[in-house]
Amino acid sequence: MSPQNQRLNLIEEHLQAMMGVQLEFPFGPEPKVFKVAGKMFAWTAVKDGIPVMTVKASPGDVAFLIDEFQDITPGYHMNKRHWVTVRLNGQVEQGMLEDLATTSYTLVVRKLTKAKQKSLGFTE
Template identity: 40%
Template sequence: MTRRELIEYCLTFPLAYEDYPFDDAADASAWTVMRHRANKKSFALIYERNGKLCVNLKCEPLEADFLRQAFQDITPAYHMNKVHWNTVILEGDVPDGELQLLTERSYDLIKPKTRARRNDG
């Protein structure tokens, strides 16, 4: 999956938007931060490191550890909380379908929670 394909996939989530808080322009060396419009929380940080395209994704701690053991190209997140975030190296041993699933889970973890309505009868 290319950078643009991953960005376009992220934009399919409700209220998701593309941000470049660390760079003036959206180029190949820029950090792309995918956020939720309602709370501005990030769910995917896309960047290049050591010539490889990477994405940081939020994850439940037990799942994060499991994924690191299951895939060589999933590691504790670069520049993030290593308990709750993983780095995925794209075009490695993580299939695109798995990457999409991990991105969706990351989005679900940061999206605003809806309150259950109480029915007082």
């Protein structure tokens, strides 16, 4: 397995390990769409031969990430102000990929009702 595909597998395992996550395939076999409480917070796919992950981020973080990392671009087919796409080809370290995924999950869960947050074990 290529290092890129290993990174994809690791980040998909991280995404699926979060509380209440559902994996769906609304567009066919790709992309894999990760949702919590029916709301998407990430998707993964292979684009132009390179595994990618698209996640939600705050607008300030989006601008910073795009400026600082060549492998982070505005969200592919998403709102460019709130989403980024990350190429999983090695520039962005695994820990940062996991932080981006966790932040995306948190941004979505924060918008849920307090009861739904509690059912997910979410506390801040």
